[in-house]
Structures are given as C-alpha cells and as structure tokens.
Amino acid sequence: MTARSLHLFWFSSPHTFFPLAGTLARVCAVAAAVLCAAGLYVGLFVAPTDAQQGEAYRIIFIHVPAAWMSMFLYVVMAFWAAMGLAFNTRLSGMMASALAPTGALFTFIALWTGSLWGKPTWGAWWVWDARLTSELILLFLYFGFMALKASIEEPRRADRASAVLAIVGVVNVPIIYYSVKWWNTLHQGASVSLTKAPSMAATMLVGMLLMALGFWAYSIAVALTRVRCSIREMRRQEER
Amino acid sequence: MSEFLAMGGYAFYVWGSYGVTFVLLAIEVIVLLKRVKRETSP
Numbered sequence: 001m002t003a004r005s006l007h008l009f010w011f012s013s014p015h016t017f018f019p020l021a022g023t024l025a026r027v028c029a030v031a032a033a034v035l036c037a038a039g040l041y042v043g044l045f046v047a048p049t050d051a052q053q054g055e056a057y058r059i060i061f062i063h064v065p066a067a068w069m070s071m072f073l074y075v076v077m078a079f080w081a082a083m084g085l086a087f088n089t090r091l092s093g094m095m096a097s098a099l100a101p102t103g104a105l106f107t108f109i110a111l112w113t114g115s116l117w118g119k120p121t122w123g124a125w126w127v128w129d130a131r132l133t134s135e136l137i138l139l140f141l142y143f144g145f146m147a148l149k150a151s152i153e154e155p156r157r158a159d160r161a162s163a164v165l166a167i168v169g170v171v172n173v174p175i176i177y178y179s180v181k182w183w184n185t186l187h188q189g190a191s192v193s194l195t196k197a198p199s200m201a202a203t204m205l206v207g208m209l210l211m212a213l214g215f216w217a218y219s220i221a222v223a224l225t226r227v228r229c230s231i232r233e234m235r236r237q238e239e240r
Numbered sequence: 241m242s243e244f245l246a247m248g249g250y251a252f253y254v255w256g257s258y259g260v261t262f263v264l265l266a267i268e269v270i271v272l273l274k275r276v277k278r279e280t281s282p
C-alpha cells in the first residue's frame with residue numbers, strides 16, 4: 001500500500017475514527033440546535049403569510065427540508081454501502097446502517113407533513129401521485145435495508161447483502177426528484193431551483209434553508225453517535 | 241398569542257406537523273442517548 005492510499009484510508013479504521021466522530025457529533029449537535037431555533041424563529045415569526053395558502057404554508061419549513069434529507073441521506077447511505085462492497089471496510093457498513101433510521105424518520109416526516117398539508121390545500125390526505133408514491137417506496141427501501149441487515153447475524157454478510165439492496169434502491173431517488181417533471185402530478189414543482197430565481201419571499205427561503213442546515217447537522221450528529229455505539233459494540237465483541 | 245396559535249384556522253395542520261416532527265426527533269435522541277448510556281456504563 002502506498003503512502004497516499006494509506007492516508008486516504010486512515011479514518012476508515014474504526015479506532016482512529018472513534019474520537020473524531022465524537023468531536024464532530026458534539027459540534028453538529030450544537031449547530032443543529034442553533035440552526036433549528038433560528039429557522040423556527042424565521043419560519044414562524046418573520047416570514048410573511050402566504051397570499052394563496054394563508055398560514056397553512058408554514059408546514060413548508062419542515063416538509064421541504066425533511067424531504068430533502070430523506071433523499072440525501074439515502075444517497076449517502078448507498079454511497080457508504082458501495083464503499084463497503086468495494087473496499088471491504090468495516091466502518092462503511094456501520095456508516096450505512098447508522099444513517100438508515102434517521103433517513104427513514106425524515107421520510108416519514110416528509111410524508112406525514114405532506115399529508116397534513118395536502119388536506120387543507122388539495123382536499124385529500126393522500127393521493128397515489130408519482131411524487132407521493134415514490135417517496136413511500138423510499139420509506140419501504142429504508143425499512144427493507146434495516147430489516148435485511150438485522151436478519152443476518154454475521155456482520156460482514158449482513159453488510160454485503162444490505163449494501164446491494166441500498167445500491168439498487170438508489171434509482172428511486174432521481175425518480176422522486178424528477179417525478180414532478182416527468183409525470184403530471186398533483187404535487188407542485190421544485191420549491192427551490194439552482195437555475196431559476198427564487199419564486200418565494202426571501203425570508204421564506206432563509207427560514208427553509210436554516211431548517212435544512214439544522215436537519216443536516218442533526219443527521220450528522222445522530223448518525224455519528226450511532227457509529228460510535230457500533231464501534232463500542234465491535235470492541236466489546238473483540239475483547240470476548 | 242392566541243392568534244398566533246390559531247394559525248389562521250390551520251392550527252391542526254401546522255401544529256400537527258411541527259408537533260409530530262418534534263416528538264419523533266426527541267424520541268430518536270432519547271433512544272440513542274439511552275443506548276450510549278447503557279454501553280458506556282460498565
């Protein structure tokens with residue numbers, strides 16, 4: 001192994017990663033609290049009432065960041081699963097399984113808040129529309145990943161089997177993202193686009209981005225704390 | 241204050257979203273911290 005690749009894999013060893021993960025988790029936990037507090041303040045007190053939807057639109061400050069996280073966390077999970085398959089590093093599998101419960105949670109929150117938003121604006125709690133259906137499939141992919149992992153006792157085999165599922169399931173993410181363009185859906189188009197000027201009030205956008213960053217920091221803090229638990233468990237089993 | 245809580249008649253939908261999100265995230269954190277405590281105590 002060359003010096004360069006040695007450097008690259010330095011933190012892929014659970015033992016060197018453990019203290020770094022602890023520091024990062026603490027920093028991100030504080031950042032999450034501050035960002036979410038700021039996001040809630042802007043979202044609930046500063047942002048103006050929407051001209052069409054009244055106060056009901058304030059669900060956006062949870063719904064959109066949660067939906068972003070649900071897709072983003074799945075991609076990161078699949079990335080770590082693929083890294084585990086390619087390099088056979090134990091930490092990769094731990095990262096993937098640490099992200100799954102938080103990803104599933106944000107997927108559920110996106111569906112739940114979407115339902116509570118759909119009722120007053122569309123008149124229905126649920127419709128079998130492309131966006132909603134593909135997001136529901138994402139929730140089942142997270143559940144399938146966790147169930148498969150839990151059902152295999154040998155950790156390396158469990159990592160490999162669940163990695164294949166995670167990688168195959170990643171095709172669903174672009175389907176969710178582009179579903180509003182590809183199909184004629186009831187769900188509105190993308191709220192924020194990198195190529196178009198923002199179509200909403202600046203304070204609405206700021207509130208949403210603050211919440212998104214807060215959820216991001218929250219996810220990192222929770223996932224890294226979970227990875228540290230997995231490392232501790234592994235050490236305990238090695239000691240036996 | 242009561243006007244703020246009423247959310248222009250959408251209180252159930254808005255607070256239903258915020259409330260459930262807060263409770264679920266709190267449960268995740270509590271479960272995780274219990275796991276940390278269990279594992280670090282000898």
